[in-house]
Amino acid sequence: MPEFTPTDWQAMLLSAQVAVTATLLALPFGFVAAYLLAFTRLPGKSLFDGIVNLPLVLPPVVVGYLLLLLFGNHGWLGHLFKSLGIQIIFTWKAAVLASMVVGFPLLVRSIRLGMEQIDEKLIQASRTLGAHWYDTLFSIILPLSGRAIFAGATLMFARSLGEFGATIIIAGNIPGVTQTIPLAIYDYTSTPGGDRMALGLCLVSVLLALSVLLINDGLLKRFDHKRQR
Amino acid sequence: MKLEVSLKKRLGTFNFTADFILEGDRTGVFGPSGSGKSTLMNLLAGLLRPEEGAIRLNGEALYDSVDGINLPPEQRRIGVVFQHAHLFPHLSVKRNLFYGYRRILESERKVDPDALIEVLGLEPLLARHVTGLSGGERQRVALGRTLLACPRLILLDEPLSGLDAGLKYQIIPYLNKVFAEFAIPLVIISHSLNEMRLLSDQVLEFSEGTLIGQTTAEELARRSMGTSQIGYINLLELHHRLQHDGLYHYQWGDQKIIVAAGSPAPAGMFELSSKDITLFKRHPEATSARNMLRCRVIKSFGAGNRIGIELDSGGKTLISQVVSEAVHELDLKPGSEIIAVIKASAFRRLY
Structure with a gap:
């Protein structure tokens, strides 16, 4: 095992920080988007569906570039945040933003699938028992899609850990500031003699991803067990 | 409402x-x-x-x-x-x-x-x-x-x-x-x-x-009744169960009814098909059927090629079904006195 440098440790910490923040921030939006797609009959729903899923099929570099245009100093959202005194581009916030956008379709798809499996009659029963639509949302739909929300969040978390293309465009590759594990690996592989270090970080990536999947599996099993009782 | x-x-x-x-x-x-x-x-x-x-x-x-x-x-x-x-x-x-x-x-x-x-x-x-x-x-x-x-x-x-x-x-x-x-x-x-x-x-x-x-x-x-194979279903609510010789005796209005398929419950709802009620003009001397109820014809009604006979039996209503020849032979018209004969096994317990 190679000795990790302080910047390597920082990259690991930053990766975890970015993935957690991106997942938590995306959850409410993902839930709302999935609800709209699963239960409502909005005009232009297919277009909305398409836009939500677009980052899944676009090259992450394209997503990163579009975000750069939007959040850059001349982009209208970048302008807005700048007037509020918030700098996004080339900070760790940009890495969060990149992960949020790229991981979002995975989150929404998972929650939506879960919601679509809820029997419509349960929702109707709750309405006829006197629950308003928002009451039904929180007392029936949310708990019954708990498993799907959890699965979606795990998927998005894992995806965020590996996010590279959009991040390097919008957050840059600044060691100690915006350099996450994939970016650090990229740096090592393009440095002569960095192979050993790159391999070390790859191992960390594999371990992280594997433990996320195992923890997810274990928690889902406990979830089902609780449901069975 | x-x-x-x-x-x-x-x-x-x-x-x-x-x-x-x-x-x-x-x-x-x-x-x-x-x-x-x-x-x-x-x-x-x-x-x-x-x-x-x-x-x-x-x-x-x-x-x-x-x-x-x-x-x-x-x-x-x-x-x-x-x-x-x-x-x-x-x-x-x-x-x-x-x-x-x-x-x-x-x-x-x-x-x-x-x-x-x-x-x-x-x-x-x-x-x-x-x-x-x-x-x-x-x-x-x-x-x-x-x-x-x-x-x-x-x-x-x-x-x-x-x-x-x-x-x-x-x-x-x-x-x-x-x-x-x-x-x-x-x-x-x-x-x-x-x-x-x-x-x-x-x-x-x-x-x-x-x-x-x-x-x-x-x-x-x-x-x-005219189209169904099982005929018209009489629903009888029977009370005061007494068990005797493996059969169950119940009170139904003024009459006693003997049923093969009883249960320990004191009362129950039973079904009886109109096809299982045979009408006799006079009281038969002896029959294997356990129930012989004195009835009065209230009215008759047609359903398909069958004729339903509405009977009053001690204040309760029963419907029997017959073919039109039987109506003439038994002279079934409103007011006629008649005996309804029902086997104990014809009753089916609902609850």
């Missing part, structure tokens, strides 16, 4: 139209599959939006296309008991039961939870999880859940059809007891004539999406 309905709804190629006024607390909706029964339920509960028309419950508009009124389901306070219970799988039996109760104003809580739990026999189930319940238990919880929401009207959509025959007839007494005790009007959908007769006073008859008549379940049963 007064329910005024005038509705039109198109679902693909299916056209639903209904125009009726209901008064009275026990109504059945009868018709073959695809006749629009469930559509009516969904329209009444606010789960489906009609194209035009109006629904008024006790004078209050729930839907009116002219005035642009369309109350959402939670404001209509019309309870629904679905065919497959549809209990919330993530909640315990107790939390399922109180789901609606917790969502209404204190002033509207007219049903006492303890009394209801007692009547439906739910006490032992309260702490259980819904996934472990049997079909009958689930349906009882669903019924309790709907009743505790204290609706102004309860719609029952084939509430018994998912249950096997034994269970089905175990639930009917619960239903009758509950609706009598808590005085909540009900509309029940069913394609079982027996259920209709046990649970409703009047019946709306649907066919191909259209209301074709407002009648009674008794009338429907008499009409179906």
